[in-house]
Amino acid sequence: MASKKPPKSDKKPAAKADKKPAKREKRHEDIILPFMLEESSLRGRAVRLGKGVDTILTRHNYPEPVSRLLGEMLVLTSMLANTLKFDGIFTAQVNGDGPVRFIVVDSVADGHLRGYAAIEEDAPEFHVSNDADALTMRDLLGKGYLAITVDQNAQAERYQGIVELTGDTLSESVMEYFRQSEQIDVALSVAVGKSREGGRKGDSWEAGGIMLQCMPEQRKGDDVLFLDFNADSALMYGREEWNRAKILLRSVTKYELLDPFLPMPELLYRLFNEEGVRVYEPSTLHAKCRCSRERVERVLKTLPRDDLGDMLVEGKITVTCQFCNKDELFTEAQVKALMGE
Ligand SMILES: [Zn+2]
Numbered sequence: 585m586a587s588k589k590p591p592k593s594d595k596k597p598a599a600k601a602d603k604k605p606a607k608r609e610k611r612h613e614d615i616i617l618p619f620m621l622e623e624s625s626l627r628g629r630a631v632r633l634g635k636g637v638d639t640i641l642t643r644h645n646y647p648e649p650v651s652r653l654l655g656e657m658l659v660l661t662s663m664l665a666n667t668l669k670f671d672g673i674f675t676a677q678v679n680g681d682g683p684v685r686f687i688v689v690d691s692v693a694d695g696h697l698r699g700y701a702a703i704e705e706d707a708p709e710f711h712v713s714n715d716a717d718a719l720t721m722r723d724l725l726g727k728g729y730l731a732i733t734v735d736q737n738a739q740a741e742r743y744q745g746i747v748e749l750t751g752d753t754l755s756e757s758v759m760e761y762f763r764q765s766e767q768i769d770v771a772l773s774v775a776v777g778k779s780r781e782g783g784r785k786g787d788s789w790e791a792g793g794i795m796l797q798c799m800p801e802q803r804k805g806d807d808v809l810f811l812d813f814n815a816d817s818a819l820m821y822g823r824e825e826w827n828r829a830k831i832l833l834r835s836v837t838k839y840e841l842l843d844p845f846l847p848m849p850e851l852l853y854r855l856f857n858e859e860g861v862r863v864y865e866p867s868t869l870h871a872k873c874r875c876s877r878e879r880v881e882r883v884l885k886t887l888p889r890d891d892l893g894d895m896l897v898e899g900k901i902t903v904t905c906q907f908c909n910k911d912e913l914f915t916e917a918q919v920k921a922l923m924g925e
Contacts, residue, residue, distance in 0.1 A: 611634060616629055617864070618865075618866075619862060631662050633791040636659060638924045639924045647703070653684065654689070656776050657754055658699055666695075666867065671737050672740075673690055676688070681737055683724060685704065687700070732746075747765065770795060770797050771830045873905060
């Protein structure tokens with residue numbers, strides 16, 4: 585399914601009144617689209633989150649810079665999980681010594697995403713600036729690390745890779761992770777914002793991103809044009825091809841990444857039409873938690889009797905899921921029944 589069609593609409597709607605405005609009601613969001621640039625065999629993923637990211641960020645209502653960081657983490661995690669074939673849980677976590685203690689996002693193979701941040705609510709950083717983009721990942725997390733964990737169902741081993749936080753954005757740390765643990769060069773463009781930032785009405789969260797991967801095993805026959813192990817170089821492609829693709833990727837605007845009415849294949853064509861962009865079947869993404877009352881019961885059963893006693897407030901135990909904020913209530917009688925009393 586090559587997307588060799590010209591783009592249907594220009595960036596800006598036609599100003600002339602004699603043309604009917606294009607129908608733009610269909611939303612292209614909560615999807616991830618794999619693609620390839622045929623001229624160079626470079627592969628990539630394009631993702632756009634709408635309802636999914638809005639559900640997660642609105643539910644938590646963090647200070648805005650934290651919401652943006654969690655939004656970026658949701659985009660990055662969905663792209664990383666989609667590059668792997670796995671049957672289990674993919675988890676990305678960043679820990680730091682700043683006002684954001686950690687952020688964790690996980691994804692299961694069918695595209696279910698969830699995530700939350702642990703923050704110091706009173707930290708002055710959250711109350712000083714009105715400029716949402718003024719705080720960097722470094723300001724929020726300080727020094728720390730990014731950990732990627734893949735828990736396979738039963739048959740396979742657990743995998744974990746860790747890299748120190750690098751640069752000023754989460755994307756830079758993810759690029760460093762790929763360099764160190766996979767020997768893959770990755771280029772990323774990620775945006776998170778409110779719909780009004782895309783020039784439309786409304787205040788819902790949107791996020792989007794495009795990733796290009798430079799896989800070491802994809803050499804062009806024996807014609808290895810460049811072989812260099814410097815961090816900033818393409819391993820098996822010509823440096824020129826990789827650099828050209830990266831420059832084209834950098835030309836994408838925040839507006840284009842976030843606009844839910846701009847189909848992803850159209851956006852990829854705008855960016856990479858001279859590279860022969862081919863798109864594959866998209867997958868859908870959803871905000872969905874895996875918590876359940878049964879899981880909470882299992883955890884409560886493992887706790888010492890005294891600890892359960894300490895948890896009782898006005899004759900009840902309340903356990904809140906950190907991912908989705910859902911409360912599970914247990915009466916004293918229900919707790920006793922759990923303990924077999
Ligand atoms: Zn939950």
